[in-house]
Amino acid sequence: MKRFSILLLATLTTLLTACGGGEPDTVRLLTHDSFLITEETAAAFTATTGWRLEVLPAGDTGSMVNQAILAAGNPVADVLFGVDTTFLSRALDADLFIPYESPVLGSLIPGLATDPDHRVTPIDYGDVCLNYDKAAFTTTPPPQSPADLTAPAYRGMLVVEDPATSSPGLAFLLATIASFGEAGEYTWQDYWADLRANDVRVTSGWEEAYYGAFSGGSGEGDRPIVVSYASSPPAEVIYADPPVGEAPTAVVTQGCFRQVEYAGILRGTSREAGARALIDFLLGERFQEEMPLTMFVFPALASADLPAEFVAHTMIPAAPLTLDPAAIEANRERWIEEWAAIVLR
Amino acid sequence: MSRHPRLAFAALAALPVAFLLAFFFWPVGSIVATGLFPGGRFDPDPFARALRGGLPGVAWFTLWQAAASTALTLVVSLPAAYVFARFEFPGKRTLRALFTVPFVLPTVVVATAFLALIGPGGMLGVRLDGTIWAILAAHVFFNVAVVLRTVGGLWAHLDPRLEEAARLLGASRWQAFTTVTLPLLRPALAAAASLVFLFTFTSFGTVLLLGGPGLATLEVEIYRHTTALFDLPLAAVLALVQMAGVTGVLAAYSRYQERRAVEQTLRPAAEVTRRPRTAGERALVGGTLAGTALLLLGPPAVLLARSLDTGSGWGTSFYRALGSPGRTGVRLVDPMQAVGNSLSFGVVATAVSVGIGLLAAAVIAYRRGRASQWFDTLLMLPLGTSAVTIGFGFVVALDAPVDLRSSWVLVPLAHALVAVPFVVRAVVPVMRAVRTRLREAAAVLGAPPRRVWREVDLPLISRAAAAGAGFAFAVSLGEFGATAFVARPDTLTMPVAIFRFLGQPGTLNFGRAMAMSVLLMLVTATAVGLIDRLRPAGLGDF
Known part of the structure; x- marks a missing residue:
């Protein structure tokens, strides 16, 4: 009995210490269940930026945004992707994001980037x-x-x-x-x-x-x-x-009805550089051209080629x-x- | 144990209590407090809003559909439980494992199968979708396994001589059943009923998918107010109502259980079961099994057929396409990874829930009284609590001392929270039924309490524990709700893979979702069958 208890205690302790929090070179992305990035593209992110990517899906869009709001200031991740037109106002009111003006913004389809303070960046629309x-x-x-x-x-x-x-x-x-x-x-x-x-x-x-x-x-x-x-x-x-x-x-x-999906850097992150690199990567050609096939949304990047079937x-x-x-x-x-x-x- | 009983029980209870406090009461308490004390001050307004907003109607519907589902499930399951407990027949183990399959299937997949049977243009010719009947039928389908396994654990060991004696004294078969067997089975029946009640009380997907819009349980309303509307105060009120209802039902159950527990001599299952002898018995066994199989295996058969129906004849192309990138060059899921993750989570969740569950069951079974009744109720509470409440509680509460909010361990721990009651429910009736005399005799012969427990109780209990472990594993394999709300590292499991396929249009995606469901059924039946087989031997053939 005692041996059994000790074994159980040991198992639990191991479990508890095997916790997240993330490695120093990892940037974490809080997103919804529909998000998908291929292994090859995630590897390309690491190869070009030096940052590793960890994806944290958190239910549907509403669940994800609300969890981010409950953890505001002490976020579980560095970047949030997937807040859409119907939830944007709630996220902005909760002061979730810190501003970031991506250099790629000028190459996006006009009219998608609507936040003058650049707290969120449009990534795709549907x-x-x-x-x-x-x-x-x-x-x-x-x-x-x-x-x-x-x-x-x-x-x-x-x-x-x-x-x-x-x-x-x-x-x-x-x-x-x-x-x-x-x-x-x-x-x-x-x-x-x-x-x-x-x-x-x-x-x-x-x-x-x-x-x-x-x-x-x-x-x-x-x-x-x-x-x-x-x-x-x-x-x-x-x-x-x-x-x-x-x-x-x-x-x-x-x-x-047009819905735009945005990404933003979560206030309280300790990896702002990685977060910026991730947002730029999400707007990069590789990920933008993959999105239609993985999530069936349209790329925000004007120069991204659509798959032949979409055309x-x-x-x-x-x-x-x-x-x-x-x-x-x-x-x-x-x-x-x-x-x-x-x-x- | 005899010298310092209180201390010994406190030590036994310590780990389960710590587990509950850390991963249930602290998170759920935190999220409810966030809703009810905005800015640190209590706000009674959401209570008034809940009353105006139709809460009594929702609560009443939740309660009665759960009660009706539970009663129906018991009625449908008992004949099969009897046949499994009393008769030996070819293919018994396989059938027992197969009957567990419905329990793990994702609701969205079952809804598809049900709609093919009772939806528009359904094969059975009756349209029940959008009615309460569809909800009740699905609840029975999901939960028959709960009754079979919980009641079967005790029934397989009831001494058949008691019933035979009653028959010799002139009682009819029915009289012998109602006056002898049924009272002896009551603890296990009540245990199964309480589990089914909790499952159906917190029903979410079934009500949404088969009941259609307009029918809402407390669980559905909590989900809506937490995720879409972000009305945490109202969600907190609903969560409190849900927990109060569950606590009330459980308190009644545990008081009943305390009064009804009967000590009896349990027999090894091998002595209890036999092959059907007469034509009547063969008809009984065959008829019962065929009827139950039709109900439990009909919808899975629909899924199997659809996974093989390629549109141009039968074939395995959907299975072969599971992990293929196809024409897009983009792979939606890696099926092997999904199976591997599901199994790993299952192993961890089962280990944790069996460990915690056995300790807790010992306290509940051997230490009778108020405190242990309450302990029992508290252990069951997570099963009757909304998955959204628990998931959001994790986010609010588990940031310190170690930040667990985005750790993978939350997935198996959330599974274990739901699975512990199954282990406890499977084990307690058997533990209580173990004769004190047997334990006393061992103690008189000089065995220290720990040795008594290990050598007398443990072998008897291990069979029941194995049934509980099978359930814990099945709970973990099929669980989608709680973990879907927890931000966790992107760990693909089989239910997640099914949702990923079903989330996009296209015949290939629909076919692959069906194929993945069949894979989930296969893995479940195999895993549960293996656990049933691994049951430790000892003290005869228990």
Whole structure:
């Protein structure tokens, strides 16, 4: 018994001392679950900068940002990547970041870098758009914009995600708020009441909507229109098995909501030099050209080449919608509550 | 132990208590305090907001769906538990290991299989998705293994002569079961019920995916208020309500357990089981096993079929593509690394939870009274606490004296927090049932207490402990919730790999997610089967 206890104690002590905190030459990146960097690219970071990279995923974007806020001033990592338009205001209000003006900023797509104090740096962007199953629209024309979906021709065709539990679901709700507005003849609330009358289906998350309810591509359901991403059609081609020459799905380019993902150096870091090197590397050609294939987002670097499938099978929406991050933070809970009252109850 | 019992029990309890304090009460207390004492002063407003915001309805739904799920799971599991405890049949070990598989499957994967069966255009022809029935069915599916293993541990050792005596005295089979066997099984039944209740009380993915939007448990609301809305005060109130509910149910359980424990002579399993003799018995064994297998192996069979259905016939292309970079030159996961990490975490989590669990079980079983009842309740509490609360608690609390916030050890430790109750629940009923006389006899013969424990109790208990260890391993293999919220070094595990595939569109990704799920099932069944086999021998064939 005693021997057993000692053994157990020894095991626990070993476990406790085998803790993180990071090596002196390691820069740590706090990010969300969807972040992915290939081993080769991580090795290239070390080869060019001398810093090693440790990635710390911390749940979905909301979880990650909130954990960073709870640890503000004494961060678990040096750089945070993945805070997006819907959570940016919360992160900035919590004074999470120290400013850094990357020399690469001038080479980015204009309009992405919006923070005059350079506390966050844009790394990529993505558009949440309606996708449709091409095979279902051979006789009826596909919808041109979200506004079309209240017409009888599209009855029972749409599946969306619950904005309370899904990030694309929230983005689509924000797109409708941005396009129909909160006041006037026909508000976003009226639009959603009409969608409900037109038999919209709601799922909790993207996986159930796309794989479970959507009929196009790899979807196995019976609804031909879904809220997904502008990058979903090229993904259908890249990950088709057996291979296909043409995407089975397409994007409705009107009424998309643009989300920009940012990175920032966490206040309290003791490795500011490494953190700066990492942000520059995230904006470098190698990582920027890898991102579309690993995370299905579009590079912020203007000169980054898109993979051939992206060029061939998707259209980047010309006039995507967006909302001020501060307005999103201030109204998010109320909007979600009002949406639920209209659509679910 | 006899000279300084209090001291001895305090020493036994020290390690489990320290573990709980450091990795549960301190983190959870810190995050709740952060919510309720903004700026250091208590703020009662979130309580009022919770009441206005529909908390009573959410709490009521959480409670009744958990109670209904628990009752249904017990009813569905008992026939199979009986057959496993009393009969010997070919393939028994394999089937026992296979029946554990549902317990570890990620909810999102099970939801896919369920939707294929009871969703739109489902194979069974009934549409249950978006209803409470889908939630209940999934809860039964996930938790049958809990009852089989917890109740089976005791049932396999019940002396069948007691029931036979009742039969000789004229009792029908049913009467003998309800008046003799059932009362003897009560401690294990209550133990299993308490575990299932906690699991379903904190159900998250099942409710979201199969219940659809609009149905919310406390767990779902805590998640929303912590991550999306960052309303920590309200989340703290919800977490307190959740813990109060769990504590109430557990206190009732442990009081019941204390009153009902019966000392009895346990028999080696080999003496208890036998081959079915009559045609009726064969039909009973065959029918029960077939029914249970249909329920438990149906959804996994759907996953297997989909992992092999390539769209142009059957084949293993999704398996071969698991680690391939494909046309993109970018590899999403390394399947071997995922399996390796899952197994390593499993080993550490099992070692920690078996060690802590055995010490704790000894205190609870041998030291009866208020203090040990409370100790039992406290040990169970992590299982009934939101994974988000624990994960965020780690971030707030574990920065000093050693900064553990981003250490890999948090992953197996979080698993162990959830797994310890399984070890305790598997072991305590057996420990309590071990006759004091046997231990006293050994002591009279001059064996020191430690030796009594090692040579009398330990062999008897090891079988139950092995069942607990199998569970601990399974908990660790399948766990996704708690660890997903902890910032941890990027350690790919099998459930994480499944999510990574499912996170992107494309038939190849869907197929690979199915293939990885099948791999997870295989690894689980193998690991649990091996642990069952490694069960230490001693004192007959226990």
